[in-house]
Structure formats: C-alpha cells, structure tokens
Amino acid sequence: MSHDQQLFVPADFAVPRTLVADGFRLEPLGAEPNERDHAAWTGSIAHIRATPGFVGRGRPPVEGMSAEANRADLVRHAREFEERVAFAYSLLEGDPDGGGDVIGCLYVHPSREDPARVAVSHWVRSDRAAPDARVHEQVTRWLREVWPFDAGRIDYAPR
Numbered sequence: 001m002s003h004d005q006q007l008f009v010p011a012d013f014a015v016p017r018t019l020v021a022d023g024f025r026l027e028p029l030g031a032e033p034n035e036r037d038h039a040a041w042t043g044s045i046a047h048i049r050a051t052p053g054f055v056g057r058g059r060p061p062v063e064g065m066s067a068e069a070n071r072a073d074l075v076r077h078a079r080e081f082e083e084r085v086a087f088a089y090s091l092l093e094g095d096p097d098g099g100g101d102v103i104g105c106l107y108v109h110p111s112r113e114d115p116a117r118v119a120v121s122h123w124v125r126s127d128r129a130a131p132d133a134r135v136h137e138q139v140t141r142w143l144r145e146v147w148p149f150d151a152g153r154i155d156y157a158p159r
Contacts, residue, residue, distance in 0.1 A: 008084065008109075008110050009148060010148055013147075013148050015087060019089075019139070019142050021134075021142075022138065023093070023134065024091055024093055024131060024138075025091075025094075025100070026089035026090065026106055026139075027089060028081050028089060028090075029074055029081070029088040029089055029090050030077070030078040031071050033074075033090055034070060034074055035067070036101065036102040037070065037074060037090065037105070039102075040103065040104065040105075041105075041123070041125075043125065043126070043127070044123070044124075044126040045060050045062060046126075047123075047126035047129065048060055051121075051123045051124075051132075052157030052158065052159060053120075054123060080109075085110075086107070086109035088105060088108075089105065089106040091104035091124065091135065093128065102125075103124055103128040104124035104125060105122060106120070106121075106135075107121050107122070108147075117154070117155055118149045118153050118155065119155050119156075120143065120154055120155065120156035122135055122136070122139060133159040136156070140156060143156070
C-alpha cells in the first residue's frame with residue numbers, strides 16, 4: 001500500500017459502514033450480494049454508462065462480465081474497504097433490518113487524476129432511476145457531515 005493510499009482517510013477515522021436514508025440504505029459492498037449486484041448492473045449497462053460520473057469511463061463493460069468475474073470484483077472492493085484505500089457500497093432499497101433489492105452502488109475513492117481529491121460516484125438501476133437525485137443529495141450531505149473530506153476536494157457529478 002502506498003503512502004498516498006494510507007492517507008486517504010485518517011487512521012483514527014471510523015469509516016461509516018452504513019447510511020440509512022429516505023428510501024434507501026448503503027452497506028459495504030462485498031461478495032454476499034453477488035447475484036443481486038450482477039443482475040442490477042447487467043440489466044442497466046447503457047443507463048449506467050450514461051450516468052454523470054460514469055460517462056467516458058468505460059465502466060461497466062458493454063459486454064458485461066460473468067458472475068464469477070463479478071464476484072472477484074466485489075471481493076476486491078471489500079478488500080479495499082478493509083484496507084481503507086477505497087470504499088464501495090451497495091445501494092439497497094428497503095428496510096434497514098436487511099434484505100432489499102440492490103438498486104445501485106456508491107464509490108468513494110482517491111481521484112485517479114489527482115490523489116489529493118476525492119472521487120465519488122454512484123449509479124442506480126435503469127428501472128429504479130427515480131431516486132437518483134435524492135440519493136445524490138443525501139450522499140452529498142453524508143459526505144459533508146460524516147466524512148473527513150474538505151467539500152472543495154470532492155468530485156461528485158451533480159444530478
């Protein structure tokens with residue numbers, strides 16, 4: 001792990017493991033929701049690629065990926081979360097006591113272009129696009145109120 005990665009969040013910062021908001025919740029992305037996660041994004045590839053923050057990034061791959069490759073990607077995200085170098089969350093619909101459909105994902109990581117900046121992006125499934133602006137608004141507030149980032153360092157494409 002590089003020095004830059006170690007400094008992404010302070011060592012004494014308790015990384016939030018959840019956000020329960022109006023109509024959705026965030027939980028750390030891991031291998032557990034593989035089938036639901038895979039179904040969520042593979043059914044919405046064009047929609048996600050047209051989402052602010054994803055345009056021109058080449059993700060997700062147009063051709064999709066196998067469930068096994070998706071699981072490996074989820075495991076990588078979980079490892080990055082535990083290593084505190086990047087934070088990926090499942091965006092879930094439903095009650096905070098568990099369950100609920102995967103309706104998207106949220107990513108918080110150092111910017112590839114400038115590691116001193118924070119890149120934040122999220123997507124929602126094409127059939128669950130209605131709460132997109134509300135997710136952006138509530139995540140923006142959460143980042144400002146809970147996370148240790150200066151608001152001027154955060155790049156999060158508006159809705």
